Amino acid sequence: MINKKLVLITGSSSGLGFELAKLFAEDNYDIAMSGSSERIYHSAKEIEKLGVKTYPYKADASTYEGVENFWKFVESKGRKVDAAVLNVGISLGGAFLENKLEDELRLIDINISGTVHMAKRVAKHMVENKSGDILIVSSLSATLPTPYETVYGPSKAFGFMFSEALRVELKEKNVNVTAMLPGATNTDFHHNAGMDNTFFGDEKNKNDKVQVAKQGYDALKNKLDYVVCGDEETKKEAIQNRTTPEEVKAMRHAQKAKPE
Template sequence: MTTQRPLALVTGGSSGIGFELAKQFAQNGFDVAISGSSDKVFSAADALRGLGVEAYPHKADAATYDGVEGFWTFVTELGRPVEAAALNVGIGQGGAFVDNTLEAEFRLIAINITGTVHLAKRVVQHMVPKGRGRILITSSVSATLPTPYETVYGPSKAFGFMFAESLREELRGTGVTVTALLPGATDSQFHKNAGMASSAIDQGKKNDKTEVARQGFEALMNDVDHVVGGDEETKQTVVDNRVTPEPVKAARHAEKTRLRA
């Protein structure tokens, strides 16, 4: 069915921050195409339809070339311009680098970096000729500090932040905007999925995912280059991180992320 509503895509839109981003789009009059790796994506789409919009779910593994390309093919086959794209999917990997498998580290890089570049390429080449579009890349506060015991994760999010800022400048004047969302620790399944249930960061205070997504959506709509997602304390952390030496931040972070027996 064709609607007059604009279309947004959200990767990792089946739960956590991505689902909340999809809700923001739906509540603001967008139809949404969402991806996820499990059947949860279908029930998430049902919930989004309950908000009065069309929701198009696609199940695929964002760690693979075919999974990313398959989602883009699915979206383009809807036959509608993509007005907004939230490149949100990402995974964590807790534990010590010396212990984690190389496969696990490569999987994280495939989803957080390679997959983001892959889908961004498709989205940018779709939006620029149309002269309009909005791209949101979910990075993290982790982009602003060393992240021991998430030693590959934090740098993958630093990539996302600087990728977004770089692309934003390149696309200036094309009608296509790029915004980075840097959430602090947020109440989703993220840390448990990363094997970090025993860490202080998973057991500590977290930001509300609905509020984080609202801040990201608002920044996207207002064409802000980046926004820290979370409460005032979270935002202040990023300000402090600009002037705190890396070894100091690294030692503090290790206290939060080291797994407990």
């Protein structure tokens, strides 16, 4: 019988998922980790150096099978899943008229369908066990229209509102749901989205991933409904976004995300 806690973290071979994995490991959680490439095995070895057990799994979160098979893999360990971080997500820079529809639909598959799919499995498991913590990684982009990442922002707005809704339904079942809204952060995220030639391609315009992950982790532990993650400027922007007209926010984002 294993008494240690277990957390499932999607998209944890690098970036925020990996930073969150480190924080859970420091808190003595074993970790089920997923990514779409071989580096998930290397990243799991890095986490094991912190003295916990890992269960790495390679699967494409843009497919139904990829999400389902990761869950089945975790379930097959026969352990209680105490926490889950629904982190995996991608963006896609560039003009809507020029981007390929298949790439936009893939983003929706990962950021929306995949999140709902894993939330379904994890929530049922946690309710059966009468406890659990779920962290849904949304974005500051949930609070504004995002031209030149046209589909990304709305996918994160979905994640934010989905998280808040699920929180209310699961509260009475003793399962906590917290949403994490990072501002732009210094991971490979914007490079992977083809946005090197934008404001977001410059590291100095971004938040520190260690700080962002810690703020998300602390919010989950304190069972907050959501947290904006990043520096004071990022937090100020989130507050201003509540009253700034959508059109103004959209124009500002277009300036930052439009390829040079």
